[in-house]
Amino acid sequence: MASLDAPRIVSSRRDFADSFTLTRYLETGGYVALRKALTMFPEAVAAEVDVASLLGRGGAGFPAGRKWSMLRRAPISYLVVNGDESEPATFKDHYLVERDPHQLVEGVIIAAYALQVNQAFIFLRGEFALGLERVQQALNEAYAHGALGAKIFGSDFSLDIVVHPGAGAYICGEETSLLEALEGKRGFPRIKPPFFPAVTGLYGEPTVVNNVETMSNLPWIVNNGGAAFAALGAGRSTGTRLFALAGDVKNPGVYELEMVKNTFRDLIFDPALGGGLAEGRRLKAFVPGGVSAPWFGPDQLDTPLGQDEVGGLGSMLGSGSVVVLDDASCVVRAAWRITKFFSRESCGQCTPCREGSGWIERIMYRLEHGGGRMEDLDLVLDLCDNIAPGLSWPPQQTTICVLGPSIPSSVHSALTMFRDDFVAHVNHGGCPHD
Amino acid sequence: MSHFRADIRQRCEELVALYPRKRSAMLPLLHLAQENDGYLSEEGIAEVAALTGTTPADVRGTAAFYDMFHLEPVGKYVVGVCTNIACLLAGGEEMLEHAAATLGCAPGSTSADGLFTLEESECLADCNIAPCVQVNHRYVRTTTPEAFDQLVDDLREGRLDHDVPSHGTLIRVKRQGGLRVSAEDIAAERSVAIAARSARAEAAAAAAAAQGST
Amino acid sequence: MTDEARTTVSITVDGRSVEARPGELLIEAAERAGSYIPRFCYHPRMEPVGVCRMCLCEVDGPRGPSLQPACYLKVADGMKVTTDSEKVKKAQDGVLEFLLANHPLDCPVCDKGGECPLQDQTLAHGSGETRFVEEKRHHVKPISIGELVLLDRERCIQCARCTRFASEVAGEAQIAFSGRGDLIEVAPSPTQPFDSVFSGNTVQICPVGALTAKPYRFSARPWDLEQVESTCTTCAVGCRVAVQSSGNRLTRVLGVDSEPVNHGWLCDKGRFTLDSIDGNPDSHDLTSAATRVTQPMVRENGRLVPVAWGTALAEAARLLHEAGEGDAIGAIGGAALTNEGAFAWERFVRGALGSENLDAQYGDGLDPVLLQTLPLATIDQACAAPVVVTLTGDLREELPVLFLRLRESFAHRHHTLIELASGPSALRPLATHALALRPGEAPVIARALVSGHLPVGTLVHDDELAGARAAIGDGSGVVVVVGRANLAEDQRLVDEAVRTLAEGLPQAKFLVALRRANVRGALDMGLSPRLRPGRGFDATVDGRDTAAQLAAMVAGTQRATILLGGCLLGNVVDTELASAALAASKVIAVTGHGGATLAHADVVLPAAVSYERTGTVTNLEGRVTALAPKISAPGSAWSDVAIAAELALAWGQDLGLGSVELAAQAIEETTGYAALSVLQDQAFEGVVVGLDATPIARHAMDPMAFPGIRSTRTAGLGDSTGATVQLDVEGVAATAAAQRSDVSVTSLDVPPADAYALRVVLVHRLYDRGIAMQGSPALAGLVEETTLGVHPSDLDRLGVASGDVLTVRASGGDFTAPVVTDESIVRGTCVAAVATQRDGVDLVAKILDPSSPVSQVRLETR
Numbered sequence A: 001m002a003s004l005d006a007p008r009i010v011s012s013r014r015d016f017a018d019s020f021t022l023t024r025y026l027e028t029g030g031y032v033a034l035r036k037a038l039t040m041f042p043e044a045v046a047a048e049v050d051v052a053s054l055l056g057r058g059g060a061g062f063p064a065g066r067k068w069s070m071l072r073r074a075p076i077s078y079l080v081v082n083g084d085e086s087e088p089a090t091f092k093d094h095y096l097v098e099r100d101p102h103q104l105v106e107g108v109i110i111a112a113y114a115l116q117v118n119q120a121f122i123f124l125r126g127e128f129a130l131g132l133e134r135v136q137q138a139l140n141e142a143y144a145h146g147a148l149g150a151k152i153f154g155s156d157f158s159l160d161i162v163v164h165p166g167a168g169a170y171i172c173g174e175e176t177s178l179l180e181a182l183e184g185k186r187g188f189p190r191i192k193p194p195f196f197p198a199v200t201g202l203y204g205e206p207t208v209v210n211n212v213e214t215m216s217n218l219p220w221i222v223n224n225g226g227a228a229f230a231a232l233g234a235g236r237s238t239g240t241r242l243f244a245l246a247g248d249v250k251n252p253g254v255y256e257l258e259m260v261k262n263t264f265r266d267l268i269f270d271p272a273l274g275g276g277l278a279e280g281r282r283l284k285a286f287v288p289g290g291v292s293a294p295w296f297g298p299d300q301l302d303t304p305l306g307q308d309e310v311g312g313l314g315s316m317l318g319s320g321s322v323v324v325l326d327d328a329s330c331v332v333r334a335a336w337r338i339t340k341f342f343s344r345e346s347c348g349q350c351t352p353c354r355e356g357s358g359w360i361e362r363i364m365y366r367l368e369h370g371g372g373r374m375e376d377l378d379l380v381l382d383l384c385d386n387i388a389p390g391l392s393w394p395p396q397q398t399t400i401c402v403l404g405p406s407i408p409s410s411v412h413s414a415l416t417m418f419r420d421d422f423v424a425h426v427n428h429g430g431c432p433h434d
Numbered sequence B: 001m002s003h004f005r006a007d008i009r010q011r012c013e014e015l016v017a018l019y020p021r022k023r024s025a026m027l028p029l030l031h032l033a034q035e036n037d038g039y040l041s042e043e044g045i046a047e048v049a050a051l052t053g054t055t056p057a058d059v060r061g062t063a064a065f066y067d068m069f070h071l072e073p074v075g076k077y078v079v080g081v082c083t084n085i086a087c088l089l090a091g092g093e094e095m096l097e098h099a100a101a102t103l104g105c106a107p108g109s110t111s112a113d114g115l116f117t118l119e120e121s122e123c124l125a126d127c128n129i130a131p132c133v134q135v136n137h138r139y140v141r142t143t144t145p146e147a148f149d150q151l152v153d154d155l156r157e158g159r160l161d162h163d164v165p166s167h168g169t170l171i172r173v174k175r176q177g178g179l180r181v182s183a184e185d186i187a188a189e190r191s192v193a194i195a196a197r198s199a200r201a202e203a204a205a206a207a208a209a210a211q212g213s214t
Numbered sequence C: 001m002t003d004e005a006r007t008t009v010s011i012t013v014d015g016r017s018v019e020a021r022p023g024e025l026l027i028e029a030a031e032r033a034g035s036y037i038p039r040f041c042y043h044p045r046m047e048p049v050g051v052c053r054m055c056l057c058e059v060d061g062p063r064g065p066s067l068q069p070a071c072y073l074k075v076a077d078g079m080k081v082t083t084d085s086e087k088v089k090k091a092q093d094g095v096l097e098f099l100l101a102n103h104p105l106d107c108p109v110c111d112k113g114g115e116c117p118l119q120d121q122t123l124a125h126g127s128g129e130t131r132f133v134e135e136k137r138h139h140v141k142p143i144s145i146g147e148l149v150l151l152d153r154e155r156c157i158q159c160a161r162c163t164r165f166a167s168e169v170a171g172e173a174q175i176a177f178s179g180r181g182d183l184i185e186v187a188p189s190p191t192q193p194f195d196s197v198f199s200g201n202t203v204q205i206c207p208v209g210a211l212t213a214k215p216y217r218f219s220a221r222p223w224d225l226e227q228v229e230s231t232c233t234t235c236a237v238g239c240r241v242a243v244q245s246s247g248n249r250l251t252r253v254l255g256v257d258s259e260p261v262n263h264g265w266l267c268d269k270g271r272f273t274l275d276s277i278d279g280n281p282d283s284h285d286l287t288s289a290a291t292r293v294t295q296p297m298v299r300e301n302g303r304l305v306p307v308a309w310g311t312a313l314a315e316a317a318r319l320l321h322e323a324g325e326g327d328a329i330g331a332i333g334g335a336a337l338t339n340e341g342a343f344a345w346e347r348f349v350r351g352a353l354g355s356e357n358l359d360a361q362y363g364d365g366l367d368p369v370l371l372q373t374l375p376l377a378t379i380d381q382a383c384a385a386p387v388v389v390t391l392t393g394d395l396r397e398e399l400p401v402l403f404l405r406l407r408e409s410f411a412h413r414h415h416t417l418i419e420l421a422s423g424p425s426a427l428r429p430l431a432t433h434a435l436a437l438r439p440g441e442a443p444v445i446a447r448a449l450v451s452g453h454l455p456v457g458t459l460v461h462d463d464e465l466a467g468a469r470a471a472i473g474d475g476s477g478v479v480v481v482v483g484r485a486n487l488a489e490d491q492r493l494v495d496e497a498v499r500t501l502a503e504g505l506p507q508a509k510f511l512v513a514l515r516r517a518n519v520r521g522a523l524d525m526g527l528s529p530r531l532r533p534g535r536g537f538d539a540t541v542d543g544r545d546t547a548a549q550l551a552a553m554v555a556g557t558q559r560a561t562i563l564l565g566g567c568l569l570g571n572v573v574d575t576e577l578a579s580a581a582l583a584a585s586k587v588i589a590v591t592g593h594g595g596a597t598l599a600h601a602d603v604v605l606p607a608a609v610s611y612e613r614t615g616t617v618t619n620l621e622g623r624v625t626a627l628a629p630k631i632s633a634p635g636s637a638w639s640d641v642a643i644a645a646e647l648a649l650a651w652g653q654d655l656g657l658g659s660v661e662l663a664a665q666a667i668e669e670t671t672g673y674a675a676l677s678v679l680q681d682q683a684f685e686g687v688v689v690g691l692d693a694t695p696i697a698r699h700a701m702d703p704m705a706f707p708g709i710r711s712t713r714t715a716g717l718g719d720s721t722g723a724t725v726q727l728d729v730e731g732v733a734a735t736a737a738a739q740r741s742d743v744s745v746t747s748l749d750v751p752p753a754d755a756y757a758l759r760v761v762l763v764h765r766l767y768d769r770g771i772a773m774q775g776s777p778a779l780a781g782l783v784e785e786t787t788l789g790v791h792p793s794d795l796d797r798l799g800v801a802s803g804d805v806l807t808v809r810a811s812g813g814d815f816t817a818p819v820v821t822d823e824s825i826v827r828g829t830c831v832a833a834v835a836t837q838r839d840g841v842d843l844v845a846k847i848l849d850p851s852s853p854v855s856q857v858r859l860e861t862r
C-alpha cells in the first residue's frame, strides 16, 4: 500500500479552483515564508536549503544547496528558473505554473534573497500560454503587494523578475541552451567545461539555474525548516516529489509522494494513485524518469521512488515522469516515437546527435512500418553505441549535452528487453499489432 | 517608421528595456512580431533586428530554430495535435488523422479557407488528458473525434474567441509597468550585500579559529 | 602554483610527453607531439566550438578516461591523452560515418574534389562501404547566397566555420544557421544577401564543397593547378597569398596564414580581381581597363599604333630630349611598381633626367617627409596596443584586412579605440570614444587631444575629450593610425594634425594607413619630391608633387610627363584638371592596362603586372616581401625595371640596372634597404625595414584549416639564412627629427561652418572605378551607383526621406543625386565617394572647391 500521510508540500492548494490568485494564496499562508526569510541572514536561508538536502527536480538531481554554495567563491549575478518542461510525458511544472504561480514566485524571491541576486528570470516554455499569463499576473500582484520590486516588504533587498517565454524547442530545457535562448540566440547548448552556469552563465556571469519544482519547495522549507524536509524520504532523496504518471494507466495525473517511502508499484497500482492498468492488461514495461531514461520491466516495480534507488539499477528518476506500457502496446512503435522526438529536437550542433538520431529514427520507422531487415537490429545497436559508447547509464558521451546519449536509451532498452518483438516485426514486414 | 502597430511597438520597447542586454528580448519580440502579422514577415524581422542590434539573417536564423515561429503565413488557428509517447498510447496518431480529415489539410499545411493550420506536435505537457490538442497554444482538451469536430465548429463560429485569442502567445501577458528597480539601485545594493556577506564570512572564520585555539 | 601562472605545463600524448603553453588547446599541443588529431570545425583563427566531434580523444580524468574534444579542451599539467586507442578510433569512425550518411558523395562534380578535407579523411579512415540505406536529405542544389558565393546545402557538414567567420571575424552576421537538428542550414536573409567584402574567405575555409566561389566554379581541377606564394598588391596591407594557375592562366588566389599580416584572410577584391590581370583577350579598346596592353605603341596621326620596342623607346627618349632641361619633365605614379621598379625609375628621372618632379601619391596621401619621420608601428603592434587612435578613412573600404586585424583587438580583446571620426566607419560600433570632426577640424581636434584645450564651436564635448585623453595618458603604448579620411580636405590640414599628434605624444607609434599597394615602397625608393632611396630625404630641395605637376602641365612648364603604372585619370580626385594637363603635355605611359588616360598618351610602354612579376614590395607597416611570378606577361610586356633601364639607355645613360636582381642588389648595397636579401632569401614573413631584420619563418599550415593550399613550404620559397643588411633607420629618423622643424607648416584658413551648407567628406570605396575593379568581369558589377550620405537629422531639417533625389548646389555647378541617411555620418557633413559619377558626369569635379581647403554643398528638394 502506498504511504500517503506525508504533507503535501508543493501541491497543497490543489483542491482550490482559484489557487492561482493572490487572495487565495494569502489566505493559505502565502508570503509568510518570504517575510520570515527576510529577517534571516541570506546564508542562513541557504543553510536551511542545504540541510533540507533538496535535490534539483529538473532531471539531473543535483542538490540545490550544493549548487548555491559552489557560488560562494564568486557572487552570483543572476537566478534563472527553468520552466521549459518539454520532456515527453512530464507535466508537473505545467501544474505548478498554472495552478500555483505565487508559490513559485515566492520561492524565487526566497532563493534570490539567499543568493543575494537582484535580477531573476523565469523561463517558461512558450506553449504554456496560460502559464505565462498566470505567472505574469502573479508577478504583477507580487509587485503591487510589495513582495517584489524595490525594498521588498521594507527590507534592504530589491529584486526584479522577468518572465521569459520560450518558443518551442525541447533542448532549451538543458540549462546552457536555456541561457542561450535567454540571451536571444539559437538554443545551442554550450560546450563544457565549465560544467556549471555557476561559473560562467548568463552573459558570462555566475548564474544559478533551478527547476520550477525545486523553487516551489522553498516556501515550505523556510516555514518548516530544512530538518523537517530532510525528515521526509530517506537517504539522499528527501522531501516529497511530484510524479507525472502517464500512458496505459487508469488515472494518469500528477501525484505528490514522499520519496523512497513509495515504489513504482504503489504509484502505478494504488487505487488512490494510478489505479492500475485497464481490465485484462498486464504491465509490459515502464519508463521510470522521463523518456531519456532506460526502461524498467515488471521486475523493477518494487523499486522505491528514490534517486539513488533508481540510479543504482542503471536508469534515473530524472524528471519524475513515469510512462506505463501495457502488453497491448507495441514497444517498437514506442521506441520509434521517442527516437523521432529526439531527432526533431536535436539542436543540430553535434554530428552524432544530429545525424545519428535521424538515421536511427529512419531504421526504427522501417522496422515498425515495414521494410525492416534483420541486420538492422545490430546496426541500430552499433549506431547507438557510436553515440553513447558502452550504452550504460549514466552515459558516456560523444556529444556536448546529454540529449545525444539519451537517444539510445529507449531503443536500446526495447531491443534488449524485447528482441523477439523486433524479430517478429521483421518477419511480419511491419508491426504485428496493426 | 515602425512596421508594428503603435501598442506592439511600445510593448517591444518596454521589453528591450527589461533585459540587461537588448538581444535578450529576441524571443518575446518575435512573439510580438508574430502577433502583429500572424507570422514573421520580412518587415517584422527587420524591425526586430533593429530593436535587438542584430542582422535580419541572424534574426531569421534564430527564429527558425524555434517551432513556434512561422516564417510563412499560417491560418488564424494553429491546431497542434500531440503524437508523442503518452498521446501515442492514447490514440494521438488517430486524432491527428481525424483532424486532417476534418480540416481538410495534411499536417504542416493550411486549410483551403486559410483558417486552420494543422501541426503534429511534440509533447505539450498535458499528458493526463491525452491525446492532447492545442489551438494557438491554448489547451482545448478535446480527446475524442466528436469533441474535436465540435471544437472546429465553435472556432469557425467564433464561440471560442475569448478562450483562444488569435496569434500571439503573449497577447495577455502584460507586465504592469516597466523597470521596477533601477540598475543603479541594484548595483549599489549588490555591492553593499557582497561586502556585508564577506564581513560575516570573515567574522565566522575568525570565531571558528578562536574556538579552535581554546 | 596555478596553471595560468606557469610558463609551461607538461602533458602526455600517446605516451610521449610534451611541453605546452598553459591554456593551449590540446589539438595543437598534440600535433606538436606528433599526434595529428582529425578535425573539421576547428580553425586556428577562430574560437573553438567543438561541434563536429571529429577530434574526440581519450583524456584521463578523476572518473577514468573519457572522450573529449581536443579542439576545445585546454591542456592542464599532467594531462594524459590517448589519440589512437580502439575506443577513440571507433568514436572517430562513427563521427565520420555520421557525417557521410547524408552527404551526397557527388565528388566528381564538386569543385572541392581533390582538395577536400572530408574526402581526405574518408580516404584515410572511412570504412569504404556505406551502411546507410535510407533516403538522403535533399535540398535544391546550389543556391546563390550572394553575388560571389554559392551554397550547396546537401554538402554542408554544419561545422559553423562560415557563420563564425561572418559574425566573429568580419563582424556582420549576414549568414547564420537556420532551422534545427538535421534540418539545420546556413542561410542569408532573403532581403539582405551575403554581400560582405570578405565573403570569399568562407569559401576558402569551408572544409567541404558546400560554399563555392562563382568566379572559380568549374574552372579547374585542383590537381591541374600549380601555385606559388606571393603578395597581394591590391592594397597596402600586403596579404600573403597562394597564387594558382592552370597553364598560363590564373585560376585562383587563396589567403596564406601569415602570422604578422593577414592570418589567412583576404578581401574579395584581392581574391577575385585576378581576372583583371588576364584581361579580356577580345577587348582592344585602349581606354578600357579590361584591355591588356601587350605591345609598345606610339601616336601617329593621332592614333596609337603598335611598334617595336626600339622604336617606342627611341620616340620616348626623343620626347624627353625635346622637352628640355630636367624641370620640364616629371613623373607621376609608382605605387603600382615593385621596389626595384620604383628604384629604377627614381634613378632615371632624378638621377639621369635631373628632375625632382616625381610623386607616387596622387594627391590623396600625406606629406612624404612627415611620413618618413614618424616612429612606426607594425600591424601586430597596433593590434596589441591597449589604445589605438584613428584618424583615417573607413578601413574596411580602404585596407580591408587591416580592418579585420584591428577589429579583432577591439571586439574580442576589448582594446580601447579612439576614433577621430570624419566619415562613416565600420569600426565605429566598437569605438570607445568617437570624437566627431567636421572637415577642416582635424588640426584643432588633434591639438585638443594632446593639450586638453577645446576651442568653442566643435561637435566634441568636454567630457568626451576628457575620456579620450584619460585613455591616452602620456601616449606610451598608444598606436595612432593615420590616413586620409577626406579627399575634399586640403592635405596640409591632415599633415598638421598628424604632426601635432606626433609631437604631442612622443611615446606613441604610428601606422600609416595609405591604401595604394606599394606606395610605402615607392616613397622609400624616393619617388617623391625631397625623398631619397632608402627612406632618406633632403628638405632643402623641392620638386613638384602631383597637383603641382598637373598645374605645371596645364601651364606648359612641364612639357613631358611619364606616367608610372595605373591610370592617372582613375587615380586623381580632380579628373577635369588631369584631363586638361594630359592634353597639354607629352605623355609617356608605362602600363599593363588600358584606361582613359591612354587617350592622351604619346608613347605606351607595356609592363608586366601583379602575378607576372618578380621583385619586392613594402606594405604599410614597412614589411618587405617578395613577389613571385606565376604566369608570364602577355605579348611583349617587360618588367618595370627593364623598361626604365632600356629607356635610360635610349636616352643616353646606362643605369647599370639590367635586371630585377641587379636593381635589388643596388638598393640594398647603396641604402641598406632589404631588397636583394628578401628576394634571395624569400623569408616567409618578410622583413620590416627598421626592425630587427632576422626573418621569421612561417609555421607549417594545416591543409584542413586552409584547404586548397597544398603547402606553402613548396611554394618556391627556400629556407631563410637570416642574413640581411641593416638600414640605419634610427639615424634617418634622427636626421628627420632634426629637420622636421625646418619643414614649413602652412596654417590654412578654414572658413567658418555655414549653417545651411554641408561640408563634403570625399571617401574611397573598396569597390571603386580603378583598374582592378573595372577590368574584372567578376567584380565590375559590384561597383555601386553614387549616392550622397547624410546624417538623418540633417535630412530631417530639409523634410526629405532616405532615397529621395535632391538637387545639390556645389561650387562647380548644380547636379542631382539620391541621398541616403546614415547615423554614423557626422552632422553637418555630406559623404560622397571619389570617382563619383552619375549618368557619365564626374560629380567630384563639381563638388570640389579648388579655392578653399574644404568644400561644401547645399542640398535642396527638387
Ligand SMILES: Cc1cc2nc3c(=O)[nH]c(=O)nc-3n(C[C@H](O)[C@H](O)[C@H](O)COP(=O)(O)O)c2cc1C
Residues within 6 Å of the ligand: A055, A056, A057, A058, A059, A060, A061, A062, A064, A082, A083, A084, A085, A086, A087, A170, A171, A172, A173, A174, A175, A176, A209, A210, A211, A212, A214, A401, A402, A403
Ligand atoms: C536535454 C535536456 C533537457 C532538459 N530539460 C529540462 C526541463 O525541461 N526542465 C528542467 O527543469 N530541467 C531540464 N533539464 C535539466 C537542466 O539542464 C538542469 O539540470 C536543471 O534545470 C537544473 O535545475 P534543478 O537543479 O533545480 O533540477 C534538461 C536537461 C537536458 C540535458
Ligand code: SF4
Residues within 6 Å of the ligand: A171, A188, A189, A345, A346, A347, A348, A349, A350, A351, A353, A354, A399, A400, A401, A402, A403, A404, A405
Ligand atoms: S547532443 Fe544533440 S542536442 Fe545536445 S548539443 Fe549536441 S546536437 Fe545539440
Ligand code: FES
Residues within 6 Å of the ligand: C038, C039, C040, C041, C042, C049, C050, C051, C052, C053, C054, C055, C056, C069, C070, C071, C072
Ligand atoms: S569538435 Fe573538435 S574539430 Fe570539431
